[in-house]
Amino acid sequence: xxxxxxxxxxxxxxxxxxxxxxxxxxxxxxxxxxxxxxxxxxxxxxxxxxxxxxxxxxxxxxxxxxxxxxxxxxxxxxxxxxxxxxxxxxxxxxxxxxxxxxxxxxxxxxxxxxxxxxxxxxxxxxxxxxxxxxxxxxxxxxxxxxxxxxxxxxxxxxxxxxxxxxxxxxxxxxxxxxxxxxxxxxxxxxxxxxxxxxxxxxxxxxxxxxxxxxxxxxxxxxxxxxxxxxxxxxxxxxxxxxxxxxxxxxxxxxxxxxxxxxxxxxxxxxxxxxxxxxxxxxxxxxxxxxxxxxxxxxxxxxxxxxxxxxxxxxxxxxxxxxxxxxxxxxxxxxxxxxxxxxxxxxxxxxxxxxxxxxxxxxxxx
Amino acid sequence: xxxxxxxxxxxxxxxxxxxxxxxxxxxxxxxxxxxxxxxxxxxxxxxxxxxxxxxxxxxxxxxxxxxxxxxxxxxxxxxxxxxxxxxxxxxxxxxxxxxxxxxxxxxxxxx
Ligand SMILES: Cc1cc2nc3c(=O)[nH]c(=O)nc-3n(C[C@H](O)[C@H](O)[C@H](O)COP(=O)(O)OP(=O)(O)OC[C@H]3O[C@@H](n4cnc5c(N)ncnc54)[C@H](O)[C@@H]3O)c2cc1C
Ligand code: FES
Numbered sequence: 001x002x003x004x005x006x007x008x009x010x011x012x013x014x015x016x017x018x019x020x021x022x023x024x025x026x027x028x029x030x031x032x033x034x035x036x037x038x039x040x041x042x043x044x045x046x047x048x049x050x051x052x053x054x055x056x057x058x059x060x061x062x063x064x065x066x067x068x069x070x071x072x073x074x075x076x077x078x079x080x081x082x083x084x085x086x087x088x089x090x091x092x093x094x095x096x097x098x099x100x101x102x103x104x105x106x107x108x109x110x111x112x113x114x115x116x117x118x119x120x121x122x123x124x125x126x127x128x129x130x131x132x133x134x135x136x137x138x139x140x141x142x143x144x145x146x147x148x149x150x151x152x153x154x155x156x157x158x159x160x161x162x163x164x165x166x167x168x169x170x171x172x173x174x175x176x177x178x179x180x181x182x183x184x185x186x187x188x189x190x191x192x193x194x195x196x197x198x199x200x201x202x203x204x205x206x207x208x209x210x211x212x213x214x215x216x217x218x219x220x221x222x223x224x225x226x227x228x229x230x231x232x233x234x235x236x237x238x239x240x241x242x243x244x245x246x247x248x249x250x251x252x253x254x255x256x257x258x259x260x261x262x263x264x265x266x267x268x269x270x271x272x273x274x275x276x277x278x279x280x281x282x283x284x285x286x287x288x289x290x291x292x293x294x295x296x297x298x299x300x301x302x303x304x305x306x307x308x309x310x311x312x313x314x315x316x317x318x319x320x321x322x323x324x325x326x327x328x329x330x331x332x333x334x335x336x337x338x339x340x341x342x343x344x345x346x347x348x349x350x351x352x353x354x355x356x357x358x359x360x361x362x363x364x365x
Numbered sequence: 366x367x368x369x370x371x372x373x374x375x376x377x378x379x380x381x382x383x384x385x386x387x388x389x390x391x392x393x394x395x396x397x398x399x400x401x402x403x404x405x406x407x408x409x410x411x412x413x414x415x416x417x418x419x420x421x422x423x424x425x426x427x428x429x430x431x432x433x434x435x436x437x438x439x440x441x442x443x444x445x446x447x448x449x450x451x452x453x454x455x456x457x458x459x460x461x462x463x464x465x466x467x468x469x470x471x472x473x474x475x476x
Contacts, residue, residue, distance in 0.1 A: 034432075035451070036453060060375075118429070118431070118433060119429065121428075128423060128425060128436075129424070130413040130414055130415070130424050130425060130426035130427075131413065131426075132428070133427050133428050133429075133430065134428060134429050134430060136429070136430055136431065137427050137428065137429055137430025137431070137450070138430075140430045140431075141404075141405060141408060141427075141430070142370060143376070145398070145401045145402065145405035145408075145409075146369060146370040146373070146376070146379055146398075147368050147369060147370065147401075147405045147408045147409045148368045148369075148370055148408075149368075149408060149427070171373065171374050171375065172370045172373060173370060216413060216414050216424050217413040217414070217424070217426075
């Protein structure tokens, strides 16, 4: 049995930030991640972030990741890699499997769940063929392993993940045949969309993929137009010669550990589905169990880092490392930045959804 | 077929593979980059079928890329159902295309 003040599950931007904030208070912190490298989604993000300077706009996700890691090392945060957390039990005990072989128990004064999200799938005839993959899988292949998943790609979904991964596939030398979007309008931020459009990639709104064809891998895809009731419009099928189809159809928070801990969850489609309700310090309905990042509602890396900070401060305060006044003052600074991030047309929708979660959280605690 | 991204506008030129490792895939030795996952090595060499399904014998390879869907499993060093998207290569590793649920212990080469 290992005992720590704060155990943080998931070493993405949210978990790293929570661990750093927790350790700054003087608490002992253990950070666990199932991967062999920390960073979560950050090291796949080779584009520059935008927003204000405090949000490290203009900095690439990979550089932010490197910076967070060195801060974590300076604060002597204990990091377990290849450590999968399988359950959260009474008395704040975590069941952990290390290196796929050894089981360990960690008892923590407070727990921060920062497990991120998983990508949604879309099924259609041929979707199991080699060459059909999640956009995240393609992003990992090109940006981390430097391998092209194919030469000519059809992207399904025009949200940020869809357009960013399309651009990164272009940068790596692939050809993007088209981006299809089932909704009548495009989903991603204008800057990202514009870059892909300038590169000559056609966008098809109100379109979906009908099927993928090929023997041992994708050789072509058929797309079709949708009417306003989402029915296929006859005779609008187009066949595209592609060897790869990437699916970027949104993310779903990975809340299993929250459920295992007994957290009250709320359904909030704008933020990805079932989400643990939490208060403004990121504490769930279970005392001393916190959430941060995509598990607390799918947004982006910048908001994930701020939420991580809140959870780290909140966890430290629960353990007495901060008094209430100090906690409130530290948290307010972070909240001001979060409010700034959640402005504008896309941000406002998320903010409203977040407020529903917060209300549910205040009522549940 | 070489699918490596040798030159990249942001990530730069790929350093040479002098310290690379080799994995043996269905009897063929393939050059791998240290620290990469098995699925990356296979894709770099243009291999698109990782396994065939149990009942219908359909081809599969990478889908989620984060160890959740099990689409990418192969037999590695005699152990079936190893997720190649999260398993890092090691010099001398023996990787086999898996049929159905696979079989244990094809390590009959004296290792
Ligand atoms: C493919 C993809 C591309 C994206 N691109 C962008 C982008 O370009 N810009 C942007 O701002 N946002 C992007 N996002 C959104 C992204 O999810 C957030 O930006 C951010 O990474 C969320 O941070 P997080 O720390 O909550 O989760 P993550 O970064 O996902 O980190 C969670 C970590 O927890 C680990 N984990 C999960 N469960 C367990 C467990 N049981 N035990 C141990 N460890 C566990 C995971 O393996 C992972 O390392 C992208 C998301 C995806 C999936
Ligand atoms: S591709 Fe999903 S587990 Fe490997």
